[in-house]
Amino acid sequence: MKASHWTLLLFLAVLAGTGPPLPLGSAEAQPAATTPPGKGSARILANPRLWGRDLPLVLANLEAFAAAGEKQVALFPGQVVGTRRVLSATEAGAGAGRLNQAIEGLRARPTPFSQRRLRDLPDAARPFKASAVDFRLEDDSFHAAVTGLDLLAPGLTIKAVEAELGAPESVVSEALQTEGERRPVVLTLYRYAGGSIAFAESDMAAEPGRVDRVLLDVPTVITALQEEAP
Numbered sequence: 001m002k003a004s005h006w007t008l009l010l011f012l013a014v015l016a017g018t019g020p021p022l023p024l025g026s027a028e029a030q031p032a033a034t035t036p037p038g039k040g041s042a043r044i045l046a047n048p049r050l051w052g053r054d055l056p057l058v059l060a061n062l063e064a065f066a067a068a069g070e071k072q073v074a075l076f077p078g079q080v081v082g083t084r085r086v087l088s089a090t091e092a093g094a095g096a097g098r099l100n101q102a103i104e105g106l107r108a109r110p111t112p113f114s115q116r117r118l119r120d121l122p123d124a125a126r127p128f129k130a131s132a133v134d135f136r137l138e139d140d141s142f143h144a145a146v147t148g149l150d151l152l153a154p155g156l157t158i159k160a161v162e163a164e165l166g167a168p169e170s171v172v173s174e175a176l177q178t179e180g181e182r183r184p185v186v187l188t189l190y191r192y193a194g195g196s197i198a199f200a201e202s203d204m205a206a207e208p209g210r211v212d213r214v215l216l217d218v219p220t221v222i223t224a225l226q227e228e229a230p
Contacts, residue, residue: 035169037194037217038224044197045225049164052077052150059225060117061128061146064102066218068095068144074200075214077152081133083215085141085177092132092142099130099144113226140179156211158190161199165192168199189215196220 044050045059058073058080065073070082082099086092106114133145153160162168168190175184189198195217202212 035194038196038220039194039228041193041196041221041224042228044165044192045221047164050153050156050161052152052154054149055151056117056121057126057128058146058149058151060114060121061103061106062216062218062222062225063111063114064099064106066222067102067105068099070099070144071218073216073218075151075216076212077150079133079145079147079149080151081135081143081145081213083143085135085139085143087141087179089132089134089142092144096130096132096144103128103130113222138185139176152211152214157209158199158201158211159209161190161211168192170195187212193224194220196224 045055055075058075062073065082068082070084072083074081074083082095084095086095107118110118128146130144130146132142133147135141135143170191172189172191174187174189176187178184186203187200188203189200191198197217198215199211200213200215201209205212
């Protein structure tokens, strides 16, 4: 099916009320909720029934992602991925290098935010190193990521998220940007905390209803965690 046909189908989905399809990680994607951006983030990110054991390590290094130019990160079960997409492995490797420099900089000269979070981690000294990852099967691009992590609760479902957090503030569909004419992956985003945290279900998932990834708005979540107590 041609790209124009997918555009028409997604446009019809918008008319049906599912929300505008926007590229994953787009700075233009804005929540439709009335909750102030970031409000409630600390409570959501502190809920142990939603997350794996390594989420605190990611949060302690979140400022490094911001310093490397990542406005949004995707938390998969086993890795955290910057959503900034590039078209070559070389460019992604350079991005991972910038991220590693930022991570090392935080360890050498911690900010009050990172110092407090690293101090409370029993395994704060464990390696946390980025590399380039190949996402061409999904969005025809490469990304910077830190792999080998445990970030989501095992078998996490949208139903379990709603049982913990209540109904989402908004639900929208976003098509992942691709370079060709093949069918794009479409994510259904269940947004909380003013849109700064979104639990995503993929239409390509083998098990419908399973959380495929969680998207964090990096600067908004950092600000919220600085201001809020869980």
